[in-house]
Amino acid sequence: MSASASKKRHLLGEHPGPSTYVDDALYDRLLKISAQWSEAGLAVPASQAATVTALLNQECRLLDGGRFEEWLNLFVEHCIYWIPSDVVPQDPRREITWELQDRRRLEDRVARIRTGHAFSQIPPTRTRHCLSNIEIWAVGADELRVRTNLTIHTYRKGKQQTLPCMGGYVLQRQAEDDWLIELKQINLIDADQAQGNISFFL
Amino acid sequence: MSASASKKRHLLGEHPGPSTYVDDALYDRLLKISAQWSEAGLAVPASQAATVTALLNQECRLLDGGRFEEWLNLFVEHCIYWIPSDVVPQDPRREITWELQDRRRLEDRVARIRTGHAFSQIPPTRTRHCLSNIEIWAVGADELRVRTNLTIHTYRKGKQQTLPCMGGYVLQRQAEDDWLIELKQINLIDADQAQGNISFFL
Amino acid sequence: MSASASKKRHLLGEHPGPSTYVDDALYDRLLKISAQWSEAGLAVPASQAATVTALLNQECRLLDGGRFEEWLNLFVEHCIYWIPSDVVPQDPRREITWELQDRRRLEDRVARIRTGHAFSQIPPTRTRHCLSNIEIWAVGADELRVRTNLTIHTYRKGKQQTLPCMGGYVLQRQAEDDWLIELKQINLIDADQAQGNISFFL
Amino acid sequence: MSVTTLAEHKRNDIADKWGFVVHPSRIHRSVYTDGDIFKREMVNIFGSAWVFVGHESEIPNANDFITRRFGGRPVILTRDSTGEIHVLFNRCAHKGAKVCRADRGSTKMFVCPYHAWSYNLSGRSVSVPLRDAYRHHRSSRRYNLLQVPRVTSYRGFIFGTLNSEAPEIEAYLAGVRSPFDDWIDRYDGGAIVVTGTPRYRIAANWKFVTDNQGDGYHPAYSHLSLLSMTSQRYGADRDMSYFGGNVDESRMFVKCFDNGHFYVDQRPEMFADSAWAAQRPQPGREHYEAELQSRYGEQEAKRLLELAVGAGMNLNIFPNLLLIGNQIQLVDPIAVDKTDVWWFATSVADLPDEINTLRMRTQEDFPMFGEVDDVENFEACQEGLGIKEDEWVDCSRHLNSPTEVQEQDGIRALVTSDLTMRTFYREWQRLMRSEVRIDLSNQRQGKNG
Amino acid sequence: MSVTTLAEHKRNDIADKWGFVVHPSRIHRSVYTDGDIFKREMVNIFGSAWVFVGHESEIPNANDFITRRFGGRPVILTRDSTGEIHVLFNRCAHKGAKVCRADRGSTKMFVCPYHAWSYNLSGRSVSVPLRDAYRHHRSSRRYNLLQVPRVTSYRGFIFGTLNSEAPEIEAYLAGVRSPFDDWIDRYDGGAIVVTGTPRYRIAANWKFVTDNQGDGYHPAYSHLSLLSMTSQRYGADRDMSYFGGNVDESRMFVKCFDNGHFYVDQRPEMFADSAWAAQRPQPGREHYEAELQSRYGEQEAKRLLELAVGAGMNLNIFPNLLLIGNQIQLVDPIAVDKTDVWWFATSVADLPDEINTLRMRTQEDFPMFGEVDDVENFEACQEGLGIKEDEWVDCSRHLNSPTEVQEQDGIRALVTSDLTMRTFYREWQRLMRSEVRIDLSNQRQGKNG
Amino acid sequence: MSVTTLAEHKRNDIADKWGFVVHPSRIHRSVYTDGDIFKREMVNIFGSAWVFVGHESEIPNANDFITRRFGGRPVILTRDSTGEIHVLFNRCAHKGAKVCRADRGSTKMFVCPYHAWSYNLSGRSVSVPLRDAYRHHRSSRRYNLLQVPRVTSYRGFIFGTLNSEAPEIEAYLAGVRSPFDDWIDRYDGGAIVVTGTPRYRIAANWKFVTDNQGDGYHPAYSHLSLLSMTSQRYGADRDMSYFGGNVDESRMFVKCFDNGHFYVDQRPEMFADSAWAAQRPQPGREHYEAELQSRYGEQEAKRLLELAVGAGMNLNIFPNLLLIGNQIQLVDPIAVDKTDVWWFATSVADLPDEINTLRMRTQEDFPMFGEVDDVENFEACQEGLGIKEDEWVDCSRHLNSPTEVQEQDGIRALVTSDLTMRTFYREWQRLMRSEVRIDLSNQRQGKNG
Ligand code: FES
Ligand code: FES
Ligand code: FES
Ligand SMILES: [Fe+3]
Numbered sequence A, B, C: 001m002s003a004s005a006s007k008k009r010h011l012l013g014e015h016p017g018p019s020t021y022v023d024d025a026l027y028d029r030l031l032k033i034s035a036q037w038s039e040a041g042l043a044v045p046a047s048q049a050a051t052v053t054a055l056l057n058q059e060c061r062l063l064d065g066g067r068f069e070e071w072l073n074l075f076v077e078h079c080i081y082w083i084p085s086d087v088v089p090q091d092p093r094r095e096i097t098w099e100l101q102d103r104r105r106l107e108d109r110v111a112r113i114r115t116g117h118a119f120s121q122i123p124p125t126r127t128r129h130c131l132s133n134i135e136i137w138a139v140g141a142d143e144l145r146v147r148t149n150l151t152i153h154t155y156r157k158g159k160q161q162t163l164p165c166m167g168g169y170v171l172q173r174q175a176e177d178d179w180l181i182e183l184k185q186i187n188l189i190d191a192d193q194a195q196g197n198i199s200f201f202l
Numbered sequence D, E, F: 001m002s003v004t005t006l007a008e009h010k011r012n013d014i015a016d017k018w019g020f021v022v023h024p025s026r027i028h029r030s031v032y033t034d035g036d037i038f039k040r041e042m043v044n045i046f047g048s049a050w051v052f053v054g055h056e057s058e059i060p061n062a063n064d065f066i067t068r069r070f071g072g073r074p075v076i077l078t079r080d081s082t083g084e085i086h087v088l089f090n091r092c093a094h095k096g097a098k099v100c101r102a103d104r105g106s107t108k109m110f111v112c113p114y115h116a117w118s119y120n121l122s123g124r125s126v127s128v129p130l131r132d133a134y135r136h137h138r139s140s141r142r143y144n145l146l147q148v149p150r151v152t153s154y155r156g157f158i159f160g161t162l163n164s165e166a167p168e169i170e171a172y173l174a175g176v177r178s179p180f181d182d183w184i185d186r187y188d189g190g191a192i193v194v195t196g197t198p199r200y201r202i203a204a205n206w207k208f209v210t211d212n213q214g215d216g217y218h219p220a221y222s223h224l225s226l227l228s229m230t231s232q233r234y235g236a237d238r239d240m241s242y243f244g245g246n247v248d249e250s251r252m253f254v255k256c257f258d259n260g261h262f263y264v265d266q267r268p269e270m271f272a273d274s275a276w277a278a279q280r281p282q283p284g285r286e287h288y289e290a291e292l293q294s295r296y297g298e299q300e301a302k303r304l305l306e307l308a309v310g311a312g313m314n315l316n317i318f319p320n321l322l323l324i325g326n327q328i329q330l331v332d333p334i335a336v337d338k339t340d341v342w343w344f345a346t347s348v349a350d351l352p353d354e355i356n357t358l359r360m361r362t363q364e365d366f367p368m369f370g371e372v373d374d375v376e377n378f379e380a381c382q383e384g385l386g387i388k389e390d391e392w393v394d395c396s397r398h399l400n401s402p403t404e405v406q407e408q409d410g411i412r413a414l415v416t417s418d419l420t421m422r423t424f425y426r427e428w429q430r431l432m433r434s435e436v437r438i439d440l441s442n443q444r445q446g447k448n449g
């Protein structure tokens, strides 16, 4: 488990401060990262792979358990959660997405669910986030990229669904062997098609 | 492959002896274990993880191959196979389960299929047991816990289904690097909902 | 990534030379290999497992990206791609398969798609090849066997499907830590049942 | 346009369709396969008979609720703040949204998530936001949920009917009341408590389940794997072995009553000696057996252990309540070829924990070892009856047999007799023939009392 | 056979079915649940009214095309080589194959993949291989694709109708034209450009979406989570907080027009002070705000930022075009209980990039924070209306209220009035009552012009 | 209620519906899309014509069986202990369960898993447990399975019919018998053996498959990818290249017969020179070619290799048997828009193993390289025909062409002529017009012989 993550930094419901990190440089970076998922770099050493895999397993486990505040703690302060609405993700400045959230709005999403009146999640969508084909490589000393096949099985109101996705993660080093998530990008297999209730966290 | 497992200890059809290990202490232990799947402990070393993963892969492979007698040999003598009927598993002394089997009744289940008249399994449900998000940690010197996302794909009578589950295993050490399964707990994503034909082994 | 694979050896569209390696010896070998997937051998060391897993992840990634020429480069010259039409694969000399392709015909398959008129793949089937339960063992010094559960999620024309398969790979050593695929065998869970549009690469 | 067969052709021409499809010795396949007949059943059967909805122990406290289907209609089974039980239509009086989205829970009121019209657990309107805009509605009952107008609990079993002319429940139960009471009274006043309601979804018409409930002919064959495995592993003369051979010569029997009810009595065989001794072993059997013996002594332990096995009766209370072993089954039709079967497990208050623990494991036996094969056969029947040219389901076993005995409260027959089916379909036919109009409009008129 | 209720029974007997199901104060459940009514809607509503198909900016250049459904019919929206717009039936004139298999693209012609009959983007036949074998076809128009005979663009919004007697679009829009123009003219001539068309599939009848569009009663309740979260995290008096309390006392109102159109005007509240200031914060808000202020100065930045929030109007242009905030909605019925709702996001040409970037993030707010709960309620209504015994959907809010004001071009009413629904269904009823015959056979006769 | 078009409106009014939907030059879309028409087809076509069920080599030995569908009905194709072939309804005579749950196998009898009524492979009752209780059934035939009353093998091809008045199979085959014999006799008496029956499920009406079988117009276009790839990689003049250009000037032709049968003859082109030489290469081609040459010499090897490629004929034997290349196709309708197409691969007894190995690889070529595109087009037609306003499927190609030649046993026409479709639908129309009543009740009367 990430050491940084275990320090709880956010209480939802506080008045969140301004969000200034979502600028053109960030959008440019997102586009560049997005285009790079098609090639994996040199695999990291096994021990690092184990650390990273543990982090992602935890991420999935927290989501599946509905522990969204703890889940948010796995992300760096200046994080992005991105679900493009096209199969080849376009520049989110010029095309709408399913979701492109900064930390503040991720917290809004969690806070909404916690009001007890988020009817689209009453009852909640049950999920099982399954990772496979995990490829991990370093970009510089303090950044890791993780490309996965993320298969999300869901159940709600008598209906079971499978959402096959590419799950792309960018991790930032917090300490020697301690990483947090900067970016979680989810490419739905049918990103450009009609979606049902996707008001849970993918 | 587990060294212990390769020693065949049971011939089905013999008159099974009494089963005395299912007592209140065991039920208490099951409840405690069940509540602990939400947190993974410190990951075991890579070499141990490889041994355990090999055991679980074998378990899946034997099930998918319909080799149930060999599959039973992967379990310790005093084993439990548990499929709760609620999303948050309740005390099986006070709430019915889909299955809570000791070794004797697991053998009954296999023996039934082997009679050639188990119509619910004629033809057999074809399965593909897929493991992901494997987290392994030790509890003391001789016990391991393994938490997985167990996705079971099935095919029978023209119908394909996917059963997303949490698969929780408790392993007991038999020798230095040799483990067998004490508990296999399967939490169906829709454990509290109507089930179709689940008369195969999950 | 496989060093050998990065050397592009084939340009589709050239007049392919004769194919002489598909002979009775090869068919006998295929049958023998096919019968051996039910038992995994001794797992290879972790570092080799990492190399192999990287190769297979790349294979999946290239398929999912529609990069079929690069994908072909992951196969040895004398390769086979085999999808039996029965649950227990029969001798392909005496029973038809869904596909049993040598390199030449695999190239034909790719070339067909590249004509721009392969209507069964207009639009293309979107795929997500997910590997789990990976078991890797050596057979002699220069051959590896890899048994996987290969779950292929697809999307096309508004319809999502899951194809649960046993994916069996035989790898041949090209250099010290460099392997290519000799055989990819895909056992569909419902190999003996009616199939829809499977004109993509499984 | 798609008439195939002479018989179907005839059916279209004849006046008494229901007389045609239900014949004393056979049932027409369309009764199981025709979507229009199914739709009529939801009105004429489930809108007319007393329908089983749930058990009081599922909503033990004031403000408890669970959701169910009532002949396909989404309903909420509630216990209101005064303890009274209601079966509310889960349908907002405003624009029709389901007001309750949970499977179960406890609440003072349901607030419709769309415009916040709210209702208490009696179905009465609590508030309508900005209600002034509805001054034209003359009755304040306009804002109530509709509900099943007659709801009753027969000793913990909750029934409801949409039929204002239905007889009282006791009269409705007729002769089956006595074995029903037997089933309930087995524990010297110990109250039955539902401890889990697993559900199976089956791809077959709901009446295959009720047909099977009275079918003493099938166990030796449909449950052959169970019987074989048991005798292989545990020797002869174990549980259910009495269904082998010529079972009609056994001491078991069926008994059929008015209004479509019947039951099968296995007790004369099952409890001839010790049912506990004959039972396939449950997990923990020997441990808890020893525990009980040491605590209560041999004899009392023996008595108690006999309560850890099934009741030895298969009751069918028309149309959708079955009692089988220690379990309560609710048959819940979803479509002509789709049914949910709810298996309510039961514990008994005041019995030792050990007995209730054993009961849990006992009640997991038959569903996994036996019922699964029956369900496979129901689904195989549904498929087979898809063939139009083979039209009839036989229910003529022991037809007009001299072995039938007219007793005071019903007819007793051999255990493999199809008299059970004939009894069920006679009532079914009567109801399907009738013209049913359900009118609940008075619930929205006048004053909230 | 499956008539349940008195009202349904009556409906079968009465002459004016459409008069029965649409009543001034209530709508019958079958309007939302009956598959036959749905089929008729595809002809009588979507075959008769002006149907919204797409926006010109989706096919900006000659030879561009996208595919859509037109009341269920697969169509291709094209801009031909001369720039003219067509709505072609995606159905080969030969044996009926879909000729276009892509969702969008640019091409000179569609070549049918089966026998290579080809068509230009006007639907005209380009070539028929070995055409000699068809000498008996007298008209060369025999080889054309059929198309929606009347297609028009109202200021970028493309409508088509199968009805040769439909009025011109301007007349059809009637009073809604003025707020529609307002919506379009918000940017001093800056052109609206569609930047993405995400789609949601909902398990509910399409009219729940249009009903909701004019429903000023629901926001305080259906969007309670959004309002609570906003006030918890960002304080009172933020976006949409004006829907709380007695919203009928707010300055907002609805206005209803001929031909089924209406709109809800939130602008009096939303833009009372700064809508931008009240907006829940978007990702990048503070950065881009600072950027704009430093580039354009405080005041111009303020003006511009007000264009990064929604328009404050909910327009309903009968039957399937909605304008909501900055987004265009196309309501696309698939089955009686299945609908796709397309949400076209918009940018504005000539506005600074920063504003358009902020607009993207603004337009991601409501779909994920608000609409999802409405959709949940639509689906809950679809389920609830499955109950036959509770037959009516209420639309009587502020019925015949003295607060209604007949203005020159329409009727103005309180913001929670169901007058919007009543307006919609009056037109719906008129069309459903009529006998519609669609005859496009002339398109295949005579000479290609 | 949902009538859309003038033509549909007219259809509802006219007496001769079947005359309307099948016109000499066009077929109405409803023939492919109307569920009621499909249901009638299962009776009037599949209950009346000789239906192909399977090949003798699939059940080579006494007691072998396989399961199939017969116009939707689940059947068992058996070879009984005396070697006689039966097509049994897979439906128990008791309560209707499918008695056989396996896809194939070998057994002495089927024991119904529900109550163990058992049947031999002739469909005759073997035993009924505790049969005494059925004394009232007068005939022992009451306990038999129903079966297709007339079953015949034409040279290994098994056909059955429910029509007691059907002509003998030879008369039924009429003119197609001769090319059918040609196909069978290609191997100098070498017997055809089925070696695998892969099945494709397609989302389209079954008749698109039969229409396509006689369609010599489509290959150059629908199979363009195959032709392009082949010429790119292997040069011009390879397999099927003769479908390019004006194929009507080729030596190929179609020939149409009574009773809906027809065939397309490609042999004049395909075997003009060496078909083997022109064939796209199979895996192992060069190895086995060399092997055969060294074993049998150049000339005999050449002769043998010509048997490793397809037969160059497309036969359609009404309604559901197609021969294409070396493969047998069984067209198996499931729903109006869902069809299984079985592709039986064939080996030939007595041919060298090398040839049969090559045949396997040859038979894997077209399904994956060609058929997949046709299927895509069938499904695209099914979608396109969903549009009600464009009503007709054209089948007028070379209508009334002077190039048609009436020969003794049939009419010969140009290879792209739609005469094949016109032939099929003339028979289809005749059968759909008739009133078919299937009565198998006599099978349950009298004595088991
Ligand atoms: S639908 Fe329930 S309050 Fe409006
Ligand atoms: S169907 Fe389009 S060209 Fe034939
Ligand atoms: S249904 Fe076959 S034996 Fe009873
Ligand atoms: Fe039973």
Ligand SMILES: [Fe+3]
Binding pocket: E212, E218, E219, E222, E223, E370, E371, E374
């Ligand atoms: Fe809303």
Ligand SMILES: [Fe+3]
Binding pocket: F212, F218, F219, F222, F223, F370, F371, F374
């Ligand atoms: Fe073809």
